[in-house]
Amino acid sequence: MIVLKKEKCYVARIIEWQGLKLVNICDKGLIGKTIRDEKIEMHISPNYFEGEFVNTEEALLLIKSCSIANLVGEKIVIEVIKAELASKHAVKKIGSTPFLMIFKFSRP
16 A cells, blocks of 8 residues: 655755756755754755745655755655665765755756
8 A cells, every 4th residue: 555645744945047947855844944063064044945845745756857956854865765766875964964965967
């Protein structure tokens, strides 16, 4: 039995620029927070990340259709790895928070 996750637990912002589609998605609880470790500090700015609330299915569709994805948070990163849209080896952590960037390269 397949269970679809309908809870809108992510925040997604889509930016289209010069024919590219950039998608920023983070776990909704991270908006406005600052994550850090010894070397880096990252503010999960509402200006950069905040957009519409989406569920897992919607988030994965956005990632499949984009050129570049910036993903922050344990929930979204786990779902992307489970969907085989990225390798677990590409995941970085800032403190205890997973961060993943996906770049899709294609030839015209």
